[in-house]
Amino acid sequence: MERVLRIASDTLKSVAKELAAEGFDHVKSLTGMDRPEEGLIELVYHISSYLNPALRGRIVEVRTEVDRSRPIINSISDVFPSCRYMELETRDLLGVKFEGNEEPDPLILPEELKNTWPLRKDYKIPEEGVE
Amino acid sequence: MSALVAPWPISLILEPEVFIPLVYPGLVVLTLTLLGIIWLERKLTAKVQRRYGPLYVARKLGGAAQPMADGIKFVFSEQIIPRNTDKLVFIFGPLLLFTFSILPVIGIPLSPGYTAIASDISLLIVVALVVIAPIVLLMVAWGSNNKFSLIGGLRDGYLMISYEVPIILSILAMAALYNSLDLIEIAEAQAGTWGIFLNPLAALAFFAAMLIATGRFPFEIAEAETEIVAGWTTEYSSALYMSNMGTSYTRMYVMAHLFTLVFLGGWNPLPGFLPASGLLPGLMILVKSLAVMGLMVLLRSIYPRFRVDQGVRIGWHKLFTLSMAAIALSVLLVASGVWG
Amino acid sequence: MRVKELGKDRRAETITLFIGPQHPGSGHLRLVVELDGDVVVGIRPDIGWVHRGVEKIAETKKFVQVIPLIERPSIIDSANMNVGYVRAVEKLLGVEVPDRARYIRTILCELNRIASHLYGIGIFGNMIGTSTIFMWSFGDREIIVELMQELTGARLTYSFFLPGGVKGDLPDGFEEKLEKGLRYIENRIPEYNALFIENPVTEDRLKGVGVIDREKAVQIGLTGPNLRASGVEYDARMVGEYGAYKDLGFKPVTRPEGDSFARLMVRFDEIDGSIGLIRKAIREMPQGPIMHERTKGMARQVLMKVPEGEAFSRVECGRGELTFFVVSKGGDKPHRVRMVTPSFRNLIGFETALVGHRLADVPTVYGSLDYFPPEADR
Numbered sequence: 001m002e003r004v005l006r007i008a009s010d011t012l013k014s015v016a017k018e019l020a021a022e023g024f025d026h027v028k029s030l031t032g033m034d035r036p037e038e039g040l041i042e043l044v045y046h047i048s049s050y051l052n053p054a055l056r057g058r059i060v061e062v063r064t065e066v067d068r069s070r071p072i073i074n075s076i077s078d079v080f081p082s083c084r085y086m087e088l089e090t091r092d093l094l095g096v097k098f099e100g101n102e103e104p105d106p107l108i109l110p111e112e113l114k115n116t117w118p119l120r121k122d123y124k125i126p127e128e129g130v131e
Numbered sequence: 132m133s134a135l136v137a138p139w140p141i142s143l144i145l146e147p148e149v150f151i152p153l154v155y156p157g158l159v160v161l162t163l164t165l166l167g168i169i170w171l172e173r174k175l176t177a178k179v180q181r182r183y184g185p186l187y188v189a190r191k192l193g194g195a196a197q198p199m200a201d202g203i204k205f206v207f208s209e210q211i212i213p214r215n216t217d218k219l220v221f222i223f224g225p226l227l228l229f230t231f232s233i234l235p236v237i238g239i240p241l242s243p244g245y246t247a248i249a250s251d252i253s254l255l256i257v258v259a260l261v262v263i264a265p266i267v268l269l270m271v272a273w274g275s276n277n278k279f280s281l282i283g284g285l286r287d288g289y290l291m292i293s294y295e296v297p298i299i300l301s302i303l304a305m306a307a308l309y310n311s312l313d314l315i316e317i318a319e320a321q322a323g324t325w326g327i328f329l330n331p332l333a334a335l336a337f338f339a340a341m342l343i344a345t346g347r348f349p350f351e352i353a354e355a356e357t358e359i360v361a362g363w364t365t366e367y368s369s370a371l372y373m374s375n376m377g378t379s380y381t382r383m384y385v386m387a388h389l390f391t392l393v394f395l396g397g398w399n400p401l402p403g404f405l406p407a408s409g410l411l412p413g414l415m416i417l418v419k420s421l422a423v424m425g426l427m428v429l430l431r432s433i434y435p436r437f438r439v440d441q442g443v444r445i446g447w448h449k450l451f452t453l454s455m456a457a458i459a460l461s462v463l464l465v466a467s468g469v470w471g
Numbered sequence: 472m473r474v475k476e477l478g479k480d481r482r483a484e485t486i487t488l489f490i491g492p493q494h495p496g497s498g499h500l501r502l503v504v505e506l507d508g509d510v511v512v513g514i515r516p517d518i519g520w521v522h523r524g525v526e527k528i529a530e531t532k533k534f535v536q537v538i539p540l541i542e543r544p545s546i547i548d549s550a551n552m553n554v555g556y557v558r559a560v561e562k563l564l565g566v567e568v569p570d571r572a573r574y575i576r577t578i579l580c581e582l583n584r585i586a587s588h589l590y591g592i593g594i595f596g597n598m599i600g601t602s603t604i605f606m607w608s609f610g611d612r613e614i615i616v617e618l619m620q621e622l623t624g625a626r627l628t629y630s631f632f633l634p635g636g637v638k639g640d641l642p643d644g645f646e647e648k649l650e651k652g653l654r655y656i657e658n659r660i661p662e663y664n665a666l667f668i669e670n671p672v673t674e675d676r677l678k679g680v681g682v683i684d685r686e687k688a689v690q691i692g693l694t695g696p697n698l699r700a701s702g703v704e705y706d707a708r709m710v711g712e713y714g715a716y717k718d719l720g721f722k723p724v725t726r727p728e729g730d731s732f733a734r735l736m737v738r739f740d741e742i743d744g745s746i747g748l749i750r751k752a753i754r755e756m757p758q759g760p761i762m763h764e765r766t767k768g769m770a771r772q773v774l775m776k777v778p779e780g781e782a783f784s785r786v787e788c789g790r791g792e793l794t795f796f797v798v799s800k801g802g803d804k805p806h807r808v809r810m811v812t813p814s815f816r817n818l819i820g821f822e823t824a825l826v827g828h829r830l831a832d833v834p835t836v837y838g839s840l841d842y843f844p845p846e847a848d849r
Contacts, residue, residue: 025689025690026689026690026691026692027692028692028785028792028794028811029783029794029796029809029811030811031796031807031809033798033806033807044796046783046794046796050689050698050703050705051689051703056705057709057710059783061783080692081690081691081692081819082690082691082692082816082819083692084819085815085816085818085819086811086815089815093526106519107518107519108518108519108522108848109519109522110519118524118527119526119527123527125527
């Protein structure tokens with residue numbers, strides 16, 4: 001990965017605006033990684049450009065961390081509308097709250113599994129046994 | 132026919148007032164044609180789509196008993212009537228619709244002198260009975276208490292406005308050409324040339340409007356499966372659903388007969404082995420109507436379906452203009468003395 | 472429950488329809504459509520009906536066991552998904568794929584692209600009412616599927632690519648069968664043209680419907696043929712990190728209009744392009760090994776411990792760009808596998824393209840975006 005930016009979670013919005021001004025225009029992927037032993041959830045954004053010929057094919061990796069017990073961060077879906085559904089999915093699966101991009105119902109989980117955050121490392125997968 | 136002495140039940144059935152509504156073009160031949168045309172549609176479509184079509188039920192006949200098997204299955208499956216529907220309309224609406232769809236056959240003559248209603252405006256009677264039916268369809272769509280049914284019924288209502296005028300105008304064009312509104316006189320006047328060659332504009336306008344009226348592709352708008360589930364028949368199951376499907380084909384059957392009589396010469400020209408009166412000339416009408424119906428079902432495999440606003444636009448821009456041009460052509464032909 | 476609330480008509484003039492999972496024209500997707508008469512004034516997609524938790528399961532399987540897992544979301548396009556994951560693992564391992572394996576990967580991926588586009592065209596035809604195109608395209612797709620079965624032994628999910636190379640070489644007589652199959656597809660395309668593309672009803676239904684212009688397409692992050700039909704010349708194969716596309720000289724096809732008709736035509740053009748690429752790859756195929764030495768043999772694959780690190784890879788599936796982000800902590804199971812599928816990124820296209828259009832345009836736009844619900848939900 002040629003360009004990696006490690007930033008603090010409260011500077012995410014301004015970094016996103018700077019990248020948009022440089023010519024990057026869409027988010028390819030938003031990954032949430034649970035690190036329970038450090039008490040953090042790490043968010044990795046991969047941002048690239050379609051229209052700018054110099055940046056096409058280049059990917060910027062933006063890494064930030066939020067506290068696992070209070071995972072709140074600004075949403076960048078007003079700067080990059082392409083990450084709106086990815087943020088909703090991360091909220092369903094990991095419990096990160098993106099301020100500015102909120103909807104009452106889970107996106108890809110059924111309503112019974114709301115707020116269960118299956119992708120966290122301490123999620124106990126319900127098992128059925130043969131008794 | 133009258134020279135033969137026959138027992139009284141047979142001579143009763145052979146009376147035109149009984150034969151026409153009951154046997155041909157009435158209920159008996161209608162049922163047989165329904166079974167045949169549904170099978171033909173599936174087989175023709177399958178041939179275009181490079182597959183076999185129905186082949187399981189009666190293998191040696193090419194699957195021809197499939198519609199009958201489907202009909203038996205429909206009768207024996209459970210009749211579900213949802214709780215919040217208007218029960219009277221839900222149950223009797225389709226039956227009323229079927230009645231109105233088959234009613235126009237009473238005006239169809241089989242040969243000069245063999246007709247159930249001897250009237251000199253029989254063409255007008257048939258057309259008037261044909262255009263009554265869609266109102267009952269709106270009733271049925273509303274009574275189903277389902278948003279998809281409502282949308283399907285409303286679409287049929289919009290289309291009703293767009294096909295009725297071209298049908299009536301093209302019929303009027305032909306009536307002007309033949310100077311009569313009596314179906315027997317119209318058919319007799321085509322002994323030399325058929326109406327479709329005299330006024331092809333009217334034939335084209337009537338054929339296209341007939342496609343819209345019966346909901347055939349490309350105008351299968353009221354029952355667009357991928358948009359509104361099954362349109363006005365969404366909530367129906369079992370015998371009532373079979374009646375709904377039958378209604379659509381019945382309308383096609385009736386209008387194909389009308390097309391045959393007005394544009395394809397009816398029973399003219401008669402081949403030598405058929406007598407010139409009685410009910411046997413009806414055989415020619417049946418053959419020609421089946422050909423028209425076969426063409427209409429073939430279109431299923433070729434065209435996607437239009438949107439409702441495009442269907443209405445075609446009815447008003449293209450078909451209305453075409454039928455007005457047909458009237459102009461008729462007037463020209465008559466006034467210049469080329470015909471009649 | 473919100474479902475009941477959504478079903479109530481909020482204003483007296485509009486109807487709210489659930490074009491829900493139980494509908495002939497919807498697949499595994501629910502579209503909550505708010506209609507004013509016949510015009511769509513609001514639309515909200517509701518996904519997740521086929522969410523199977525692929526990312527969670529991948530954390531409990533060995534690296535080579537994850538391959539069949541990530542292929543399943545889009546089974547008609549599985550070779551491309553396979554390549555994406557395997558590229559990421561190869562970056563973590565630090566192995567270079569031998570040349571012959573790269574060309575074989577290209578051939579299988581392009582065959583899969585043709586099959587995936589035929590599937591999309593068939594479903595699209597069915598949605599606008601012509602079941603003829605549905606039957607034709609699935610019948611023609613059978614030729615491609617049999618070719619792939621000849622090469623890999625499976626019809627739909629091949630698991631043919633392993634980190635380091637491919638599982639097997641081209642069988643004897645494969646080049647002739649391949650040429651016969653490609654020539655058959657080429658001869659069928661004019662028939663599609665005559666019956667479907669030049670059909671006046673198709674043109675009426677598709678032209679000008681669901682227009683997404685260039686800036687909007689870039690902003691919402693559309694991908695794949697939908698993006699190229701809006702005039703943006705971007706294809707993940709251009710970037711050339713996988714397969715033999717750089718050596719074969721690949722150029723993407725674009726169209727400027729951005730409506731449903733353009734999206735359909737881009738798919739047909741891409742079928743032509745793939746046929747050309749496959750022929751070129753067969754002609755220029757180098758000789759050599761098909762698997763890297765360090766990962767040769769199933770025993771090495773199963774017991775493989777991937778060094779610690781993170782890797783990002785992107786490939787072009789039939790429907791768009793697929794990205795993988797694989798994190799390893801040095802063990803034999805991945806720590807995190809993140810996949811963002813093209814259908815998930817195209818989902819926003821529904822909201823953008825449909826507001827202001829009519830109810831009958833909903834299946835048209837659905838088919839033209841080639842949205843595949845299992846791929847989006849994973």
